[in-house]
Amino acid sequence: MMDAIDELEAEAISILREVAGQYSRSALLFSGGKDSIALARLSEKAFRPGRFPYPLLHIDTGHNFPEAIEYRDRMAADLGEELLVRRVQDSIDAGKAVEETGKGASRNALQSITLLDAVAEFRFEALIGGARRDEEKARAKERVFSLRDEFGQWDPKRQRPELWNLYNGRLRPGEHVRVFPLSNWTELDVWEYLRREGVELPSLYFSHSRKVVRRGAALFPVSPFVHVDPGEEILESTVRFRTVGDMTCTAAVESRAATLDAVVEEIRRSRESERGSRLDDQRSEAAMEERKKQGYF
C-alpha cells in the first residue's frame, strides 16, 4: 500500500534524476545536516548501483559544529563520492567578504558569497539543496527548480510556472538553478524517512549534555565563535538540535529525546516550528526573503 512517504520519496528521486538528465555540471549541497543526509540517501536510491552524477559540496563557515564536520567527512567516504569543500574564511582572506562583529555576529550570510564563487569556479548549472516549503513563508512560494541570475539572485517575479512533473531547467549563460527535491516534505516527513531508512545521524540531533547561554527563549551553544558577555550565565543543559547550521545562529532545544523514535515523537508533539531556533530568520519579518534575493540558499 502506497503511503505519503513512498510518494514523497518517489517525487524526490524523480527530481534528482531530472538534475542528472538536464545538466552536466551540478552539485549536492551537503552539510551533514538532516535534510542533506536525506538527499544523500535519496541519491543512492536514484543512482545506485551507479555513482552519483554530482559531487557533494559543502560551504564551510569555519563555525560549524565539529560533530557535523566529522560526520560529513565520514559519510562522504562511506558513500565513496567526491566531497568538495569551499571555505568562507578564504573569501574573507581574499577581501571578498567582510566579517560581522559584536554580539550576534554570524558568518551565515557570508556563505552566499563563497557559494557563488564556487558556482563560478566549477561553472555549476545546478545546485541541489534540502530547503523545504514548510520552513518559512518566503520558502512556501519557492519553485522546485528555482532560477538564479548571474549574481545568484532570486527574483520572485521572474520564477517560471511549474506544471505537472515537467520541470523546465533551461538556462541562459550565467544563470544557474537551485533545485529542491524536498520542497513538499515537512520536518516530520524528513525524520520519519530517516527513521524508516535506518540512516545514521550526527549525535547533535540527539539529547546530550552541553554548555549553553540563555538568550530570550533560545539556548546558545557555548563555543569559541559565540561571544559570551561577562554578565551571562553559562548553564549545563540537556539539549539537542533541531537544525544544524552555523554555531553562531543555531540554538539548542531542551530535550531528552535520545533515539530516532523519541525525536519523531517529540516533533510530532512540538508546538514550535523548526526555524524558531534559527536566529537568522528572526532578524526581521522578511529576513529569509531578503537573504534569498541576495543569493542565500
Place this chain on the structure above:
Amino acid sequence: MRRLRFITAGSVDDGKSTLIGRLLYETGAVLNDQLAALERSRIRNENGSVNLALLTDGLMDERLQGITIDIAWKYFATAARRFVIIDAPGHVQYTRNMVTGASHADLAVILIDARKGVIEQTRRHSAVAALLGIPRIVVAVNKLDLVGFDRGRFDRIAGDYLGIAEKLGLKGVHLLPVSALEGDNVVSRSTRTPWYDGPPLLELLESAPVDEGIEARPARMAVQHVIRPQAKGFHDYRAFGGQVLSGTFRKGDAVTLLPSGATTRVLSVEAAGRELAEGPAPLSVALRLAHEVDASRGDWIVASGAPPILSQDLVADLCWLDEKPLVEGARTLVRHGTAFLRASVRDLSRRWDLDSIEEKPLTNGDRRLAFNELGRVTIRLARPIPFDPYGENRLTGAMVLIDEASGRTVGAAMIRASAPPDDEPSI
C-alpha cells in the same frame, strides 16, 4: 494513505485566506512561534484580531498590498492524512497561477461569497478546473453568517453552480455551506445549518480518493536517466530510471520502447540496486530489460498490450502563460515526458471565453492568445510522440511550451487527440 493535494480558488474578497488559515489553525498546523509572529505583525483584521490570512501571504509586496501574487504551498496533517494546500491567487490576471496549481491538484475547493453568488470568477475557476481535469470539486459557499445561514440562498447558488458543472462536464462536485470566519462546517459540522446533512470540509478532504485505480491502468514510464555503473562486476548492468506515471511494471511484463517500437520484457524492477516485487505508479524505479535495446532519456517504456497513441500532430487545449502573446504559426520548444523537442503551433482556431464558458471561433486577423488566455490549437512536432489523451492520463497527456531564446515556460497544453497531418513542410 496517499497525500491529498488540493487547490483553493476564489476571488479577492471571498475569504479564501481565512478559510485556509482556519483549516491550518484548527488542525494544529500553526505553531506557537508562527502565531507569535502573527501577533507581532502590524497587519490586523478590521476589528483588531489576528489576521489568519497572513499565514499564506508570504512575500513583502503581498503583505503590504494585502494580496497574493504567487502560489503558496502549505502543509498540514490530521491523524487520517497528510495534506498539501496549493493556494492560488484569485485575481483575474493570475489565471496562470491557477492553471499551474490545478496541474498538481487532486481536488479543488472553489469559494463563492454567499452574498454575491456565482460570478464570472466562479465560472472562470470552474472552467480551469474542468480543462485541467481536476477529478473532484468542493464548492464552499462562504460567508453564510452574513446571510443568516439562509437555506434558500444556498439552494439557489447550488442550483446555479450545478448548471455550470453540467455545461463543463465537471464530475465529483460537492456543495458545502460554510463560514470560514466563524468556523461553520470547516472542521466540524455546524449547528447553524441543520438543513445540510453532508460532512464538513475536513471530512470531505480526508475521504477524497487520489489517483483512483492508477496502478491498474496501462503501464507508462518516461526514461529520465540510464544507470550504467562503470564498476567491477557491473559491466553489463544497464537500468532505465524513471517514475512510473501510470500502471504497474512487473518482472516478465512485455514492454515496448517508444518511439522506436522495439519490444522486450522486464527483467527486474529495482530501487537502489535491489529488486522490488513490483513497480506501481507513482514510484520511481529502475527497469532492467531482457534485451539489449537502444533507449535513452526522452524515450518511453510502455505496456505492449496497451500502447499509447503515437502521433506527430496533436490537438490540444493550450493556456498561454507569457506576457508576449502567442500567434498562429509560432515555433516553440516543447517538453513532453522527459523529452524536449521543437514544435510549431499550426492552427489556432478557437479561444475559450472563460467568463461565459463558451468557445469563440477566431477570425483570420485575430488568431492569437494573450497572457492568461486559453484556446484550442493543433501542434506539429519535430517527431512523433506517444501520448494518452489528457482526460485519461494527466501526465502522459500534458506538455509545457518553452521559449527557446529566453528559456521561459510560456504555455501549458492538454493533449486531446492526434490531428490529421497537415501538408505544410515539416520543421
